[in-house]
Amino acid sequence: MKKVGLFYHPSFSRRSYLTVGRRLADFPAALETFLGREDVVFYECPPVEEELVLQVHTPELVRAVRQNPYCATAWHSAGGVVQAVEEVARGEILRAFAFIGAGGHHAGKDYFWGYCCFNDVVLAVVNCRQRTGVRRFAVVDTDAHHGDGTRELCAGDPDILHVCFCDGDYVSADGTKVDVDATRRPPKGVSRDDHYLALVEREALPRVRDFKPQILIWYFGYDACKGDYGSLGLTPDLFPRLAGVMRRAADEHAGGRLAVVLGGGSRTDLATYIIPRVIAELLK
Ligand SMILES: [Zn+2]
Numbered sequence: 476m477k478k479v480g481l482f483y484h485p486s487f488s489r490r491s492y493l494t495v496g497r498r499l500a501d502f503p504a505a506l507e508t509f510l511g512r513e514d515v516v517f518y519e520c521p522p523v524e525e526e527l528v529l530q531v532h533t534p535e536l537v538r539a540v541r542q543n544p545y546c547a548t549a550w551h552s553a554g555g556v557v558q559a560v561e562e563v564a565r566g567e568i569l570r571a572f573a574f575i576g577a578g579g580h581h582a583g584k585d586y587f588w589g590y591c592c593f594n595d596v597v598l599a600v601v602n603c604r605q606r607t608g609v610r611r612f613a614v615v616d617t618d619a620h621h622g623d624g625t626r627e628l629c630a631g632d633p634d635i636l637h638v639c640f641c642d643g644d645y646v647s648a649d650g651t652k653v654d655v656d657a658t659r660r661p662p663k664g665v666s667r668d669d670h671y672l673a674l675v676e677r678e679a680l681p682r683v684r685d686f687k688p689q690i691l692i693w694y695f696g697y698d699a700c701k702g703d704y705g706s707l708g709l710t711p712d713l714f715p716r717l718a719g720v721m722r723r724a725a726d727e728h729a730g731g732r733l734a735v736v737l738g739g740g741s742r743t744d745l746a747t748y749i750i751p752r753v754i755a756e757l758l759k
């Protein structure tokens with residue numbers, strides 16, 4: 476059976492960097508539809524171990540995160556992502572959806588900003604390599620903004636493919652670090668949703684296929700949704716479609732192994748509408 480793990484912690488709904496508007500206020504209640512399913516495993520996110528954090532970030536960053544009240548959820552946020560990727564790597568589950576209270580992709584070695592505290596994805600990669608046989612990862616970032624922290628931390632690593640949909644255009648010499656400008660207007664007659672999906676299919680999928688990762692990590696933010704703070708004019712229904720694309724990409728090119736990590740997005744109504752639909756796609 477294809478099992479899907481849902482990684483959540485109650486603090487994510489109460490206080491966090493990304494809850495200016497308490498975006499996860501309707502969770503975990505909004506997950507009730509998945510209760511009792513044999514193919515769904517619920518996990519309560521553990522705090523990330525400081526020893527692991529210090530392999531990625533400086534002691535100064537750790538101190539600053541500790542002192543920042545908006546980072547109160549940072550430890551459980553990163554801990555959930557680390558566990559999610561490890562469980563997928565071990566084959567305990569095939570796919571994972573990791574909720575977070577504080578984001579990750581704007582956290583570099585010694586800085587953090589933009590609702591982020593610890594770099595959850597890079598911590599998960601480092602942990603996974605130390606504790607499992609998995610070492611080759613593709614990270615597709617469809618949060619509206621450039622994943623500067625992730626890019627900095629994986630810059631010299633040929634075993635991480637990082638394809639980031641943002642406002643840049645870039646391909647590294649070895650082809651493993653890529654920015655795709657997702658801000659351009661679609662051609663006449665093409666909807667923004669269709670344009671965005673086609674861009675992801677054209678720019679990310681062949682790269683993932685050629686790279687042959689052991690796990691696909693999808694850094695998923697809904698801040699690019701119309702009406703949210705990174706709006707690219709996308710509708711809420713784009714995101715489940717995108718989840719379908721990622722699921723198929725993982726099935727075809729990463730042995731099915733897919734970890735979805737929640738990123739940006741601020742509106743509660745959008746979280747409540749989009750996230751369960753994304754999870755439903757993972758259950759197909
Ligand atoms: Zn963002």
Ligand SMILES: [Zn+2]
Nearest residue numbers: 621639641654
């Ligand atoms: Zn980028």
